[in-house]
Amino acid sequence: MQSKRTLFLIEIAIFTALALALDLLPFLSFKVWAQGGSISFAMIPIFIVAFRWGLKGGLLAGFLYGMLQIATGTAWIAHPVQGALDYPVAFTVLGLAGLFAPAVQSALKNDNTKRFIGMVTLGVLVGVLLRFVAHYLAGVVFFESLIDGMNIWMYSLVYNGSYLLPSFFINVLAVSFLFNKRPSLVATTA
Amino acid sequence: MNKLILGRYFPGESYLHRLDPRLKLVAALYFIGLLFFVENGQGYIWLFLFTFLLMRLSGVSYSVYLKGVKPLIWLILFAVMLRVLFTGGGTIYFSLGPIMISRFGLLSGFYTFSRFIMIILISTVVTLTTKSIDLTDAIHALFKPLRLLRIPVDDFALMLSISLRFVPNLLDETQKVMDAQRARGVVFGEGNLIEQMKKLVPIVLPLFVSSLKRAEEMADVMEVKGYRSGEKRSSFRQLKWHLRDVAAIVCLIVLTLGVTFFNTFDFVLLFNI
Numbered sequence: 001m002q003s004k005r006t007l008f009l010i011e012i013a014i015f016t017a018l019a020l021a022l023d024l025l026p027f028l029s030f031k032v033w034a035q036g037g038s039i040s041f042a043m044i045p046i047f048i049v050a051f052r053w054g055l056k057g058g059l060l061a062g063f064l065y066g067m068l069q070i071a072t073g074t075a076w077i078a079h080p081v082q083g084a085l086d087y088p089v090a091f092t093v094l095g096l097a098g099l100f101a102p103a104v105q106s107a108l109k110n111d112n113t114k115r116f117i118g119m120v121t122l123g124v125l126v127g128v129l130l131r132f133v134a135h136y137l138a139g140v141v142f143f144e145s146l147i148d149g150m151n152i153w154m155y156s157l158v159y160n161g162s163y164l165l166p167s168f169f170i171n172v173l174a175v176s177f178l179f180n181k182r183p184s185l186v187a188t189t190a
Numbered sequence: 191m192n193k194l195i196l197g198r199y200f201p202g203e204s205y206l207h208r209l210d211p212r213l214k215l216v217a218a219l220y221f222i223g224l225l226f227f228v229e230n231g232q233g234y235i236w237l238f239l240f241t242f243l244l245m246r247l248s249g250v251s252y253s254v255y256l257k258g259v260k261p262l263i264w265l266i267l268f269a270v271m272l273r274v275l276f277t278g279g280g281t282i283y284f285s286l287g288p289i290m291i292s293r294f295g296l297l298s299g300f301y302t303f304s305r306f307i308m309i310i311l312i313s314t315v316v317t318l319t320t321k322s323i324d325l326t327d328a329i330h331a332l333f334k335p336l337r338l339l340r341i342p343v344d345d346f347a348l349m350l351s352i353s354l355r356f357v358p359n360l361l362d363e364t365q366k367v368m369d370a371q372r373a374r375g376v377v378f379g380e381g382n383l384i385e386q387m388k389k390l391v392p393i394v395l396p397l398f399v400s401s402l403k404r405a406e407e408m409a410d411v412m413e414v415k416g417y418r419s420g421e422k423r424s425s426f427r428q429l430k431w432h433l434r435d436v437a438a439i440v441c442l443i444v445l446t447l448g449v450t451f452f453n454t455f456d457f458v459l460l461f462n463i
Contacts, residue, residue, distance in 0.1 A: 005419050006409045006412055006413055006417060006419060007405065007406060007409040009345055009348065009349055009409075009419060010349075010352065010405045010408050010409045010412070011402070011405040011406075011409070012349060013348075013349035013350075013352035013353045013356070013405075014352065014353070014356055014360075014401050014404060014405045014408075015401060015405075016349070016353045017352070017353040017354070017355075017356035017357045017360055018356075018360050018397060018398070018401055020353070020357050021357050021360040021361045021364055022364070022394070024357075024361065025361065025364055025365075041390065041394060044394065045398070045401075048398065060349075064346070064349055064350060064353060067329065067350060068350060068353050068354070070325075070329075071322050071325045071326050071329065071350065071354065072322050072354070072357075076262075077222075077309070077313065079222075080219070080222065080223065143269075174390075174391065174394070177391060178391070178394065178395055178398065181395065182395060182398075182399065185398060185399070185402070
């Protein structure tokens with residue numbers, strides 16, 4: 001007898017590792033800015049966990065991914081508040097895509113492709129949008145500490161938008177496509 | 191490839207390598223905090239001396255540190271430029287419209303530069319001398335008080351170490367799937383973004399499916415071996431507090447006293463705003 005909780009923990013751990021692996025591999029991620037901010041597949045495992053296990057799983061996977069980047073030294077922290085916002089917070093909010101997990105799963109069960117893709121898009125949109133807000137604020141905090149009176153709000157907007165907007169489209173495409181090809185990815189076995 | 195995964199750890203036996211990872215983590219955070227309290231140039235020089243001492247102690251060559259700074263140099267120079275060109279005050283050496291080069295501008299450019307460089311260098315010192323797994327243990331130890339709020343800190347630490355353990359395996363696996371695709375004639379890194387995306391989906395899909403299978407098997411094995419979430423576990427790696435850790439704390443206190451001292455008394459007036 002396998003308890004659901006152990007599987008839940010392990011699955012999230014492995015998918016988080018997968019997220020980091022996808023971010024590290026050349027060809028699989030396109031670096032827009034040298035100091036982080038890449039268009040990559042890294043968010044897909046987080047979204048898959050979110051749609052499989054719901055809100056709790058998504059938030060946990062996101063938070064874990066943020067911390068993993070700090071533990072492996074891939075994180076870039078220049079200011080305490082910026083560090084907290086850019087890593088634990090920004091990736092945790094991705095998990096809010098899990099709010100749409102029940103809708104996605106029921107749409108997939110009923111073979112309602114249109115509704116299914118719509119729900120996935122909505123979930124990914126919510127996640128990426130909130131991640132953007134976190135990075136945006138982090139950017140403002142960061143530049144505020146350097147430059148007074150400059151147009152920092154605009155700068156952070158352009159900087160973070162430049163990689164998150166393409167990332168959004170890539171993730172919607174990839175997640176919908178993957179689930180469509182392999183519906184078993186969404187259904188939890190336990 | 192492996193360099194990336196195991197953090198950026200550089201094997202060694204230096205004093206810094208042997209320090210308690212909890213202490214290193216907290217000390218690095220403390221140092222970064224301290225940077226924001228420095229008020230004049232001599233304070234920055236004092237902290238620079240300390241940073242270079244740490245770099246020497248780590249036994250890692252300076253070129254490795256330079257590599258850490260390199261990807262960020264443009265951002266740093268950009269920030270410094272903004273500082274220099276738009277800060278007024280003191281003697282003005284040059285001005286053109288809103289742009290000017292003044293004494294204050296040059297000084298605050300120097301402050302910005304120093305702060306950035308030292309943050310990067312100090313965090314590089316920590317990641318070069320500490321294994322990722324030790325950093326995970328340190329994070330675990332520091333978050334332990336959250337147990338009181340019924341947050342499952344131990345489960346979380348377990349997940350973090352499982353993730354760390356599996357990143358290399360997953361990288362290998364990805365590489366294999368990519369090679370299999372290459373053997374079929376796929377060329378990566380060519381074409382526009384959409385074309386590249388299309389090539390990547392057949393790589394990612396088998397990875398996800400095999401990860402799910404692996405997670406299931408691993409959960410089974412762990413349960414068979416008696417793992418129960420929420421029960422007290424012992425650890426193979428034990429962190430111990432040594433005399434050298436106390437010595438490091440003394441160093442930090444001296445460092446802080448130095449900063450306070452230099453903030454209060456100005457010797458090198460050249461560097462002040």
